[in-house]
Structures are given as C-alpha cells and as structure tokens.
Amino acid sequence: MYFKLILISVLVLKGQCEKSFKLQQVLILSRHNVRTPLSKNLPEFTPKTWPTWKEKSGSLTAKGALLEGFMGEYFALWLKKHGLLNEDCPSEDNFFVYANTAQRTMASAEAFVTKGFPSCNVTIHNSSDSHDPIFNPVIHNTSAIFKLEAAEQMRVLLKSLHLNSSYEDLEQILNYKQSEYCLKKQKCDFVTDTNKIFVDVGFKPNVEGPLKISKSVIDSFIMENYEGFPDKEVAWGLLKNNDQWNSVLDLSKGYHSVIFNTTLIAKDIARPLISFMRDILLNKQYKITLLMGHDANIYTVLKSLDFKPFNLKHQHEMTPAGGKIVFQKWFEEKSDVTFMKVDYVYQCTNEMREGKRLSLDCPPEFTSMQLEGCKTDDNGFCLWEDFVGILNSLVED
Known part of the structure; x- marks a missing residue:
C-alpha cells in the first residue's frame, strides 16, 4: 500500500492536490482558550503581589473568548475553502459540537460557533454529568x-x-x-x-x-x-x-x-474520548466535529495514538490555549484511496498576546503531525485504514 503514498506525494508536488483531493470529514479536538489561573494558593508561594484578574478562577477570560472567536472565524473560512461547508449555516446533521461542562470549555465552544457561524443557532452539546466521563482525566483501571x-x-x-x-x-x-x-x-x-x-x-x-x-x-x-x-x-x-x-x-x-x-496512564485516561472520537469518525454522518476539552485531553490522546515528537514554532506551550488537533479525512480521486492527515493548529504566543485576528491571508500556525503506526508521506498523508486500525486497537485492547 505504501506505493499509494508515493503517488500522492508526486501528485502534490506536481500541483495537482487541489484537483484530485477532496476533504470529506474533519474532527477538531480543541483545548479551551485563555483562562484565569486555576490555583487559588498562588499567594502562598511568593511575598510578591500577583496581577488581578476580572474573572473567577479557572474561567475563560474576555480575551480568551476573543481569540477563540478568531479561531471560529478562520475555521469557517477554511472549511468553506475546502468545500466541506457550502452554506452559511451548517445543519445539525453536518456540524456536531460537544464541549466539556466546565465554564471555560463551554464558553470557548460558544465563542467559536458564535463568531464562526453568526446567527446560525448551532447547538453545543454536553453531558448532564458535571464530571463528563468523556473528558474527565481520571484513572479508570481498578487493578x-x-x-x-x-x-x-x-x-x-x-x-x-x-x-x-x-x-x-x-x-x-x-x-x-x-x-x-x-x-x-x-x-x-x-x-x-x-x-x-x-x-x-x-x-x-x-x-x-x-x-x-x-x-x-x-x-x-x-x-x-x-x-x-x-x-x-x-x-x-x-x-x-x-x-x-x-x-x-x-x-x-x-x-x-x-x-x-x-x-499506561495515557491510554487508560484517553480511552473514553478516543472511543467517542472513533464512533464519530466511523459511524456518524457529521462532516465537521468540534470537541472542546482541556490540555489533559490533548496530552493523553497524543500519547495514546503514539504521535511522533513535534515542535510548535513560536509557542511556549506544548498544548497551547486554544490549540487544536485537526483530524482530516481526505479522498484522492485519481488513486481511489482515502487518507488521514493530522495538523496541530494554534496561534503563536505573541499573536495571542497582541490579540491578532485570523484570516485565510493571516492564518494560524499549522504543524503537520505524524503517527508512529501510520506511515506518513512528506505531505502529511497516511492511509486511512492504518489510522482506523490504530483507533480500533486502542478501544478494543
């Protein structure tokens, strides 16, 4: 099957990517945007005075909502550019949004959809459980x-x-x-x-x-x-x-x-979320999914899926606030083969500090990600069936 990856590289290098590739499905696993500090014990650790925040501890800030809104605006444009959205307001059948119940995740999801899809009444789904078992980063194994x-x-x-x-x-x-x-x-x-x-x-x-x-x-x-x-x-x-x-x-x-x-811990913690992601990617009809969670979810999914080491340029964090792991299902018409491509999409530290607006001409950073168990070509494509095999092995193990 690897010869098909070589074919794809040749097609892309010849500039035929736009003609022969079709984006079929996108799943965005996101961390909430900028929030206030979580710890209430910070004054104990220094005699110095900490800056004063307007919002409660652990809450999305107005700046965080602004930045996440910029992400929503950008992704709406990006999805339309690649033909996954053909109308101003996506239908419930095409666009599924699910957020953890914490204020900062719910508010981030709201900022994303409100700015990206204004006047569209996009439903943000969540769990009735205050500790959503899909996102809750706790140990499950009782052994x-x-x-x-x-x-x-x-x-x-x-x-x-x-x-x-x-x-x-x-x-x-x-x-x-x-x-x-x-x-x-x-x-x-x-x-x-x-x-x-x-x-x-x-x-x-x-x-x-x-x-x-x-x-x-x-x-x-x-x-x-x-x-x-x-x-x-x-x-x-x-x-x-x-x-x-x-x-x-x-x-x-x-x-x-x-x-x-x-x-051990990453696979145990991430199993409910990965099972949820697999069900969406393999069994649902959504073209676009946004899952709004936390850095714990990003860390454990990346480790469980066994991504190769990566570096995010112009960012201090490994899992930046507002950063997104974007899973993309692409179909290559000439070879009749389906591929997975994964990018880490995020804003640079300085751009976040400056509150820089995003657009197709001024996009966020895209860092191509590679999976150890899914042979990736120079353009970031790996075989869809290999990626599905990784998902199945993690859920069924």
Missing part, C-alpha cells in the same frame, strides 16, 4: 497491578527529568524562601523537597510537591502573557527572553509529562 505499574512508570519518568537549574531560576523569580509556604511549612528548596506520586481510581494522576507548585505558578505566568498584562506584571518582568521562558517552562512540561505522558 492493583495497574496502579503499581502506572506509579512506577511515573517515578521513572520523574527521575529522568533534569530540572535543578529551572527550579533555581523559579525560586529566584518568586523570592520563594521568603514565601508564606516556605516559612510556615519549612519546605524551602525546590531541588531537595520531595515530590510524591499519586495514582488512584476515580482521580487524576498527580504529583504533590515542588513540581506541582512550579506548574501552578508557571501556568499563571503563561496566562498573564496571553492575556496581555503589561510586561512588568508578567512574572514581575523577570522573564525577558526565550531562554528564561524555556527554563521555567521545562518545569511545567515536566509535570504534565509525568502525570499524562506515561503509556
């Missing part, structure tokens, strides 16, 4: 052996991280040794204080200790920057260049990697 093996995978990954210099940089930014947390609990050294791993059924995997504190603090820095706070207020003006940002962001990436990027 004692699973718990032991999963915790061990997390420990191995945690030990492999080299974060001492990043810890030291963050301590200086926070003036951590003068913090309430340090003075009251006598836990004053990120490098030597203990990280404890937790794997419990019905709960999100967790790491308690300096790594989680660091993640919570850096999350606020990231959202402050997206929101457009003055430079002197984003990390108190102490993250002035990419090297400084990358140093502290290694802590956030390390935390998310430990809790979500081990094979």
Whole structure:
C-alpha cells in the first residue's frame, strides 16, 4: 500500500492536490482558550503581589473568548475553502459540537460557533454529568497491578527529568524562601523537597510537591502573557527572553509529562474520548466535529495514538490555549484511496498576546503531525485504514 503514498506525494508536488483531493470529514479536538489561573494558593508561594484578574478562577477570560472567536472565524473560512461547508449555516446533521461542562470549555465552544457561524443557532452539546466521563482525566483501571505499574512508570519518568537549574531560576523569580509556604511549612528548596506520586481510581494522576507548585505558578505566568498584562506584571518582568521562558517552562512540561505522558496512564485516561472520537469518525454522518476539552485531553490522546515528537514554532506551550488537533479525512480521486492527515493548529504566543485576528491571508500556525503506526508521506498523508486500525486497537485492547 505504501506505493499509494508515493503517488500522492508526486501528485502534490506536481500541483495537482487541489484537483484530485477532496476533504470529506474533519474532527477538531480543541483545548479551551485563555483562562484565569486555576490555583487559588498562588499567594502562598511568593511575598510578591500577583496581577488581578476580572474573572473567577479557572474561567475563560474576555480575551480568551476573543481569540477563540478568531479561531471560529478562520475555521469557517477554511472549511468553506475546502468545500466541506457550502452554506452559511451548517445543519445539525453536518456540524456536531460537544464541549466539556466546565465554564471555560463551554464558553470557548460558544465563542467559536458564535463568531464562526453568526446567527446560525448551532447547538453545543454536553453531558448532564458535571464530571463528563468523556473528558474527565481520571484513572479508570481498578487493578492493583495497574496502579503499581502506572506509579512506577511515573517515578521513572520523574527521575529522568533534569530540572535543578529551572527550579533555581523559579525560586529566584518568586523570592520563594521568603514565601508564606516556605516559612510556615519549612519546605524551602525546590531541588531537595520531595515530590510524591499519586495514582488512584476515580482521580487524576498527580504529583504533590515542588513540581506541582512550579506548574501552578508557571501556568499563571503563561496566562498573564496571553492575556496581555503589561510586561512588568508578567512574572514581575523577570522573564525577558526565550531562554528564561524555556527554563521555567521545562518545569511545567515536566509535570504534565509525568502525570499524562506515561503509556499506561495515557491510554487508560484517553480511552473514553478516543472511543467517542472513533464512533464519530466511523459511524456518524457529521462532516465537521468540534470537541472542546482541556490540555489533559490533548496530552493523553497524543500519547495514546503514539504521535511522533513535534515542535510548535513560536509557542511556549506544548498544548497551547486554544490549540487544536485537526483530524482530516481526505479522498484522492485519481488513486481511489482515502487518507488521514493530522495538523496541530494554534496561534503563536505573541499573536495571542497582541490579540491578532485570523484570516485565510493571516492564518494560524499549522504543524503537520505524524503517527508512529501510520506511515506518513512528506505531505502529511497516511492511509486511512492504518489510522482506523490504530483507533480500533486502542478501544478494543
């Protein structure tokens, strides 16, 4: 079958892609857009004053709604350009929107459809359960052996991280040794204080200790920057260049990697969502699907499907706010073969900070993604049947 991939590459290189390729189906797995910080304990970790937010903790901000609206406007244009939308308002049968029940995910979905499809009355579906089992990133496997093996995978990954210099940089930014947390609990050294791993059924995997504190603090820095706070207020003006940002962001990436990027945990957490995605892609008639979730959903789906390592240009985060994994089913008429193409679509950090509007002439970034189990050509196409095999193996395993 690989000769068909070679044929596709030749067709694309000859400029025949627009004539011979037809986009048949798109599933967009999205993270909500810019929100306020989640942690309410931030004042404990520094004697400094944090910026003031208008919205409640964990809520989509007005800036986040603006940026997600820009994404909605862009995707409406992109879908029409590729012929998947032929009318101003998509029908319920063609366009399915499903959002997690959290305020930031519901509000993000609303911003996307309101700006992308104004006056169209697009229904945003959600679960009647406040903890939607499709998106809820909790452990499902009740086996004692699973718990032991999963915790061990997390420990191995945690030990492999080299974060001492990043810890030291963050301590200086926070003036951590003068913090309430340090003075009251006598836990004053990120490098030597203990990280404890937790794997419990019905709960999100967790790491308690300096790594989680660091993640919570850096999350606020990231959202402050997206929101457009003055430079002197984003990390108190102490993250002035990419090297400084990358140093502290290694802590956030390390935390998310430990809790979500081990094979056992990722597959266990993502199984309900991947099963839901498979049903939509294989059994439903929707041409377009938008699933609005969280970074946990992005991390665990990427790990479960075994995507190859990737780099998002001009972005600090691995799973940017408002970023989207776009699964595209393409039919190549000349070879009579169906393909899957996957792109990570997102806005650059600076564009988000500046509130830059999107259009076909000023698009978001597209990063082509490759699956280990689905041979991909130079243009990002892999065989649809191979992709379906990956989905089936994860759901039926």
